[in-house]
Amino acid sequence: MKGKIYFDKIVQKRIELDITQKEVSEKIGVSLSVIKALETGRSNSSYETLEKLADLLKLNIDEIYNPEYRETKIISIINNKGGVGKTSVCNSLSYALSEMNYKVLCIDADMQMNLTHSFGLEKSPKHLGLAMENEDNLLNYIQKTKYENIDFIVSDLSMSTTEMLLFTKIERESVLKHMLKDVINKGLYDFIIFDTNPVLGILNYNVLNVSEYVIIPIELGIFAIDGLDTLIKYINSIKKTNEKLTIAGIVINKYDLREKKITETCEDIVNEVFRNKVFNTKISVDTKIKQAQLENVPVMHLGGNIRIVKQYKELAKEVIKVVSGK
Template identity: 40%
Template structure:
């Protein structure tokens, strides 16, 4: 079966809107008929919780999958996938043991940067996903290096604040280091998030990022919207919880841009 397009949402700055971006991309792609596998690479489990999967993951989780890649003679990555209540969406959830994964990967002797790649390859042998969407943890460690090595595109959300902009340098340096191993890795784009144009600091932040990165920035920006927090509280993806909210519609517009970047066709959205 064909390898899916792997999108990774990443930023080591907390509060950047990374998990909201990943969760919304998953639903927006699924709405267009694409089959999507979401993978939660953060031990905080925010993305898993958003999809109502808080109680899942004791046996089927990303930590267990990566640990089993070399341990099991007949490893089958599809066995770690959890079905969701959302059409076209499956998941590999996070687990509290993910905190141990950095050390575990560091201690592996051979190809320790390719364990996530091996997981994706195994899944592709039996499952036909159009996209894999990763949420990542807010560190620039071995696990995220693994995820970047397995990815096709990195999408970077940036909070419209002085601290948010200040953190871009580190994540871009991490990307450059990873791209030496994964020659096909590209920056899909930078997303300005939590935008409130009534504040001058937001306008200043946007201009700074545009001056630095120009065409790499998506046209669509994600506004500050209380619907995002409400959906998180109710443990439901924004696009199904508040489908007509401003942020939900912005994420749909952003997804159209993402599809253009990765060379996929936009489909008719079935609401």
């Protein structure tokens, strides 16, 4: 059953009413093993059973069950090289997932504000940098976009000072984790997707420290792949404080068949280093990206029979497969 059952609330109320698990099972007509599994979070149950349980415990059904709850997956799009199309991947993957009826929260953690502008959003007094300065609850910084299933937390040019400010904080590596806790606990989104800046500093440490998955967009050129070893060491260092963090995959971006010899050589190097971590879908060079940037819309929004749109839809399917463990 979809949604979330609040097991702790059930246990707390049953004990408060001085009712044993056996009495609960007898009164609502299910086995004792079902009640034990339910109270330890090892099993879901039918809506009918939950209704009976709520009635017995003198609770409203919505106090023990939230049908709209979503298990949030947090993905960071990162590369310490500029110009590899990091923001385009973040933008387009978010849009593709939203079209698959997933609820997505995009967070722009790059002071250049490219992701913010790519969704047609402007500067706002309530931006990520201010939130981190004050260590505010990020629930208060979410804004709607004109795109169905996509919400947003904007960046700001002033975030160029965020690195310095974070060094003054207690538990500076986990500031963002505390700020995002209520958003995650409420189960509002299927995905939270971060666009990051190209500096491997304390801000990106915060972003990766709260993430479960990392997607690395790369361009097939010697200079573009030269710093990947540094990026991997950085990601591995964060695993010491965030054991859940894993590389979901490498996205080959700006793929150009006109440079076949170069791309094949670089692709062999990437496959050798990352083996099964490279996504099958390659994102081609496409002038539609520049058109989308000019219009401040996601390239996916241009729609139609566009090659790059099809590619991002395939990439989204691969990402779903990775994060669902299938």
